[in-house]
Amino acid sequence: MARAVAQAIESGGHLVVEAGTGVGKTFAYLVPILLSGRRALLSTATQALQDQLFARDVRAVVQALNLPVRVALLKGRGSYLCLHRLERSLTGAPSRGLRDPAVSAGLLQVTHWARTTRTGDLAELAGLDERSPLRPLISSTRDNCLGAACPRHGECHVNQARREALAADWVVVNHHLFFADQLVRESGVAALLPSAEVVVFDEAHQLNDIGIGFLGQQLSSGALRELARDVATQGGQWARGMRPWNHLALALEQASRALATVPRPPGQRSRWSEATPERLDAARWQMATRELERALTGVQEALRATAQASADMERLDARAQVLMETWRGLVAPEGGESGGVRWVEWSPAGHGWRLLRSPADSSALFRTLLAPGAERPRSWVFSSATLGQDEALSWFTRGLGLDAVPSLRTLQVPSPFDHANQSALHVPDTLPDPADEAHTPALAEAVARWASRLGGRTLVLTTTLRAADRFASHLMSLVGDGRCGPLQVLAQGRGSRRALLERFREGGSPCVLVASSSFWEGVDLPGDTLQLLVIDKLPFPPPDDPLMEARSRQLEARGLNAFNDGFLPEAAMALKQGAGRLIRSETDRGVLVIGDRRLLSRSYGVRLLSALPPMRRLLDEAEMTGMLDALAATRLSTTANRPT
Ligand code: SF4
Incomplete structure (x- = not known):
């Protein structure tokens, strides 16, 4: 990988590299960049990873090679x-x-x-x-x-961070900041790009989804709630008595809340291609949107008339104008040449909402960024442990429109871990079909049995938050009824992510953590903390997902198949990402269970299995039990031999 990165830098080419867990991908791009002496922009997925890259990895490489480089960390103003x-x-x-x-x-x-x-x-x-x-x-x-x-x-810290970034050789940013700045050019990343000779995106598999969020338009109940709050406080402070601020703020808050109460079927997203989002009560929706528009207009007009009162009021006025424009853009009929898609999303608890309109992918932005003839030659490196199944890493390159870039090279570097000896895979063929109501209780019973035997150390990943909640409830009732050994059940949504992971790591009592969405990646539990990973069912995107629908249309327009070239690769990548939580170092041992027998019975099962590392297969309950006992025994003997 390091050699490929060095070649890309030398030739001004671009590289997409999938590096399995344990490769050391961060060092594999940092070292050649440092040796090349080029200016670099390094971007990773989250602020936590950004801090880690800056404070740990970059520092280690710079110290080890003892080469001078000025490195700056740049985050969003917030x-x-x-x-x-x-x-x-x-x-x-x-x-x-x-x-x-x-x-x-x-x-x-x-x-x-x-x-x-x-x-x-x-x-x-x-x-x-x-x-x-x-x-x-x-x-x-x-x-x-x-x-x-x-x-x-x-003395402003925001300005200071931007000045330091402009003066540095390397700047560490995050994907959100990178995208946000391509649009509003506010935080200074866009100013850095022209002088960067190498741009690296680590955790690149997240780029498409993060990019979509910025390329489209969105308005949330949270943004309106914040506006209402500031209207009440700042209006009262700077323009007291000039307008009924509390009344205007309350009307906006109530109208925003009313939109969340429009009757709708279960689910978190509704495609919005006609005047009313699919499967929603049309009359109630129309009434709620009219009310919201009226309340927002009231706030906007009041702010417009009083903007002169102070600089803060002027800014509040500008903010209300932007929200109003976004609202108008969102309620305008779907369609146009962009081929974008529009939908409504509700928060899991159902109190908040977001209206969104976005392109199906981020390809338009990346095509422009990587277009030949940019001001100066620049190498782009995209790296992650999960980018595709084929040599061309099509899942990733197609989503970003990189498949059409001529000077792009792709590379797959497998994990150096001995997965065949370190891990095993069990796909129980006796479980009900995942669509069957009986599936969750049956899998929960099996997990209770396995986790009791192993002494906890079990992570259950589900595809939705609702499923996680249901699964955790079943597990808790089994523990409560004494139908399995003593287990502590931790569930997403019943504590912050950090607190849940800390309690799981402490490992005082046998513990099972049941989680969804955000736990499928970025969870690093090396050693014997996690030895049994259970995935409840194959992570296919929901069939009515508006983005997947739009992508399917795009694939079909290119003569490709929506299932084989869209849904299946999405599921394969999610599966690979989730399964990657199990083996995190060369001494880890563990079992992966996928509770979905479609892996064995459907023709696409082979393709999904090939996305996983080459693991030994446990064919039945007896083999599964034997493996769990062996894991528990090894752990006990290691603990006994550990010096005190
Ligand atoms: S208001 Fe703006 S310029 Fe002033 S300190 Fe805050 S971030 Fe800096």
Whole structure:
């Protein structure tokens, strides 16, 4: 991989490389870039990974090779302390949030930290959650930053981070920031791109989905709720008595809530191709959208008339205008040449909603970025453990439109782990069909049996949150009835992701963690923490997923088959990603169970199985039991021999 990256850099070519777990892919791209002496933009999927890349991997490589390189970390503005907003939160009229004693205590802690921090990076504040109500009070958005008019402009952490990034040889960013900046050119990444000679996307398998979120339009109930909150507080502060601010804010909040109560069938998404989203009550939907438009217009007109009152009101007005434009763009009929797709999404609890319109993939953006004849030759490297099944890594390259790029090379580097000896696969053929109601209870009973035997160390991955909840409830009732050994059942949605993983890692009592979506990747539980991984059913995208529908239409227009070239590769990649949670180091041992007998009975099963590492097969319950006992025995003897 390192050699291929070096060649791409030398020739100004582009590389897509799938590197299995344990390859050391980060070092394999960092070393050749460092040796080349080129300027680089390094992007990874999340802020946590960004911190890790910057503070651990880059530092290790730079120290080991002892070559001089200036490296900067650049995040979105919301990740930095805004000195102006902190000051205002401390001195301004107490809003509802500020009356909360926990928020006041948090503000005090931030004030102490603000005196000593050099970067203002909020990640330095241990325990400050992404969703903490403190965050909006101490960080800025594009809409509320005062820019050059700010009294703290000279010492601003956001500006400082951008200046450092411009002066650096390497800049570490994240995909969200990269995409956001291609559109609004606000955070400084777009300014960095022209001088970058190498651009690396780590965890590249997430690019398509993250990109779609930025290329389309979306409006959420959360954004309207925040607008309503700011209308009430800032209107009352800067333009008191000029408009009925509390009334306007309440009307907007109520109209937003009413949209969430429109009767709909179960499910989290509804395609919105006609005037009313599919399977929704048309009369109620029309009434709710009319109310929402009226409330938003009321807020917009009031802000327009009072924008002169202060810089903050001017920004609030601009924000309301943008939301109004987005709303109008979203309610305009679907269609046009973009071939985009429109849908409504509800939060799992059903109280929040998002309206979205997006292209089927991110290919338009990448085609432009990689188009020959860009200002200066630049190499693009895309890397991940999951990019495709074929040599051309079609699942990934097609989604980003890279299959049409002439100077693109693809490479697959297999995992160096000895999967055949380290792991085994069991596909029970006695379970009911996954569509059958009896499937979850039957699999839960089997998991209770296996996990009791193994002493916990079991992760169950389901395809939906609802399924995770159902599965966990069945498991808990089995434990409650004493029908299996003592097990602690942890379930997604009943605790934060971090807290659940910490409790699972502690491993005090035998533990089963049942989770969905976000646990299919980025979960790293090496050693004997996790030894049994259960996937409840094959992770096919839902047949009525609006994006998959749009992609299927695109595939068919190219003469390809929607199932074979769309749904099947999606399932294969998700399966590979989920299965990758089991073996994380060369000493790990474990069993993967896929509770879906379609793997054995359907013709596509062979293709899905080939996405998995070459594991030994456990054909029946006796072999499964034998393997679990062997794992438990090895663990006990290792623990006994461990020096105290
Ligand atoms: S310039 Fe913007 S981000 Fe910086 S301190 Fe002022 S308001 Fe905050």
